[in-house]
Amino acid sequence: MKTYQQYIDGKFQGSHSKDMIEVLNPYTEKVIATVPNGDAEDAAKALAAAEKAQGLWAARTASDRASYLKKMAAAIRANRVELAKTLAEEQAKIIGLAQVEIDVTADYFDYYAGWATKYEGEVIQSDRPGENILLLQQPIGVVVGICPWNFPFFVMARKVAPSLLTGCTTVIKPSSETPCTTFDFAKLVHETGLPAGVLNFVSGRGSTMGNALVKSPVTSLVTLTGSVEAGQQIIKATAENITKTSLELGGKAPVIVCADADLDLTVKAVVGSRVIYSGQVCNCAERVYVDAKIADEFMDRMTKAMAAVTYGDPFNNPDMSCQINREQLAKIEAMVARAKQQGAQVLTGGERPSEPKTGAFYKPTLLGGCNQDMEIMRKEIFGPVLPVMRVSGLDEAIALANDCEYGLTSSIFTNNVTSMMRAVNELKFGETYVNREHFEALQGFHAGWRKSGIGGADGKHGLFEYLQSHVVYIQH
Ligand code: NAD
Numbered sequence: 001m002k003t004y005q006q007y008i009d010g011k012f013q014g015s016h017s018k019d020m021i022e023v024l025n026p027y028t029e030k031v032i033a034t035v036p037n038g039d040a041e042d043a044a045k046a047l048a049a050a051e052k053a054q055g056l057w058a059a060r061t062a063s064d065r066a067s068y069l070k071k072m073a074a075a076i077r078a079n080r081v082e083l084a085k086t087l088a089e090e091q092a093k094i095i096g097l098a099q100v101e102i103d104v105t106a107d108y109f110d111y112y113a114g115w116a117t118k119y120e121g122e123v124i125q126s127d128r129p130g131e132n133i134l135l136l137q138q139p140i141g142v143v144v145g146i147c148p149w150n151f152p153f154f155v156m157a158r159k160v161a162p163s164l165l166t167g168c169t170t171v172i173k174p175s176s177e178t179p180c181t182t183f184d185f186a187k188l189v190h191e192t193g194l195p196a197g198v199l200n201f202v203s204g205r206g207s208t209m210g211n212a213l214v215k216s217p218v219t220s221l222v223t224l225t226g227s228v229e230a231g232q233q234i235i236k237a238t239a240e241n242i243t244k245t246s247l248e249l250g251g252k253a254p255v256i257v258c259a260d261a262d263l264d265l266t267v268k269a270v271v272g273s274r275v276i277y278s279g280q281v282c283n284c285a286e287r288v289y290v291d292a293k294i295a296d297e298f299m300d301r302m303t304k305a306m307a308a309v310t311y312g313d314p315f316n317n318p319d320m321s322c323q324i325n326r327e328q329l330a331k332i333e334a335m336v337a338r339a340k341q342q343g344a345q346v347l348t349g350g351e352r353p354s355e356p357k358t359g360a361f362y363k364p365t366l367l368g369g370c371n372q373d374m375e376i377m378r379k380e381i382f383g384p385v386l387p388v389m390r391v392s393g394l395d396e397a398i399a400l401a402n403d404c405e406y407g408l409t410s411s412i413f414t415n416n417v418t419s420m421m422r423a424v425n426e427l428k429f430g431e432t433y434v435n436r437e438h439f440e441a442l443q444g445f446h447a448g449w450r451k452s453g454i455g456g457a458d459g460k461h462g463l464f465e466y467l468q469s470h471v472v473y474i475q476h
Contacts, residue, residue, distance in 0.1 A: 009049035010196025026092035038204035043212035053197030058167035066116035073109035075188040112161035139167035141220030149177035246455035251408030254401035258414035279384035322359030329360035332383035339376035407449025
């Protein structure tokens with residue numbers, strides 16, 4: 001069993017409270033590690049360290065700062081197998097996907113290192129003679145990054161890389177469900193020789209440690225990836241200091257399947273999108289609107305494909321493993337029970353399997369006969385359950401897809417250019433995928449509409465979340 005410590009001001013240290021949080025392997029349901037149950041005092045120490053380090057860090061050249069990101073990428077690659085093992089253990093993520101997450105995270109650090117010579121301010125024309133107006137892009141200051149349990153390593157990098165590159169200093173709080181890979185990374189960060197205080201890792205509950213970090217006047221930007229509820233609490237907690245927030249929250253991604261869709265491609269993409277990491281991915285397919293003209297054939301193929309999804313020990317690389325914990329499983333079971341009461345039909349799955357004996361498993365599930373009034377078509381499931389509704393055509397599909405409190409991702413499967421372009425122009429979501437699974441690129445911009453969030457991550461636009469403008473008028 002591993003015992004982790006917080007990493008504050010370049011030193012590994014416990015919490016003054018001495019209290020520890022146990023971390024479970026969700027598949028074996030055994031304790032694999034402990035982390036300090038950090039509190040407001042630890043939060044204040046980490047923020048003070050970040051504040052103290054920020055001026056000197058920002059004074060370095062961007063290329064110098066980028067050199068540390070490159071060292072982090074190299075350290076991740078040198079430890080890629082061990083990190084993937086830890087990730088698979090703490091999350092019950094299948095080992096193949098855990099390895100992808102580790103490798104993409106290394107790429108992410110390199111990607112943002114490349115921005116060191118590319119991001120720019122502006123020179124604005126003045127209407128006065130003998131004057132220049134400069135628009136500088138300067139680091140926002142101390143960044144608090146709060147991470148979820150579903151992509152703990154990648155999401156950590158999504159916050160650390162642009163923050164450090166732009167000259168901000170950072171305090172990261174992983175989810176107390178999955179802190180291990182992040183704290184293994186803290187050891188690698190220490191070995192890069194990064195100046196003390198530039199990057200700090202703390203642990204603790206959202207309601208105590210998280211709350212103390214976000215409400216502090218030292219914090220200039222809170223970037224959260226998590227649930228809508230946590231986003232709402234953070235907006236309240238940051239109100240007093242008018243602290244900027246960047247929130248990446250839940251989703252209810254619609255999939256539109258048109259009558260002319262390539263069904264081989266569609267079924268493979270939709271099933272893959274629903275069962276990846278046991279359905280616990282914010283951008284994956286959460287509800288389907290299929291044209292009634294092809295609905296029977298589509299449902300038939302989908303039922304077979306969902307029933308063929310394999311599950312089990314994450315180290316045997318099945319298609320998926322268990323849910324993160326028993327609470328998530330209970331939530332999924334309750335949602336399916338209510339959907340059945342409201343008239344949904346279980347076409348495959350719809351229950352816990354008898355094997356494996358440990359781990360909160362739920363069978364890959366397809367629900368037919370769904371309609372827009374059902375909770376299962378409106379609320380995030382975050383599990384391997386896919387509700388499907390038949391529609392009369394594209395007009396109805398787009399209207400129902402948009403009738404949603406979330407606005408993260410969406411997709412359409414069609415071979416008709418007009419249908420595709422109508423969806424692209426009319427779907428009210430931050431991302432739309434055409435004829436492919438739901439998954440974003442690091443050079444894109446991952447940003448939700450409506451309750452799915454404020455601001456966003458990745459690419460050029462993600463970088464600018466960490467910068468603030470400073471306009472300078474020079475009369476000469
Ligand atoms: P969660 O909201 O329970 O927790 C996320 C993080 O926020 C944790 O570190 C938690 O400790 C912290 N937190 C909770 N309340 C807080 C508070 N009041 N103040 C400060 N910090 C607080 O989310 P989760 O269960 O870890 O993750 C699943 C959710 O995240 C799903 O809704 C999923 O859709 C969403 N998610 C979104 C994206 C995206 O990019 N939009 C990506 C991954 C996950």
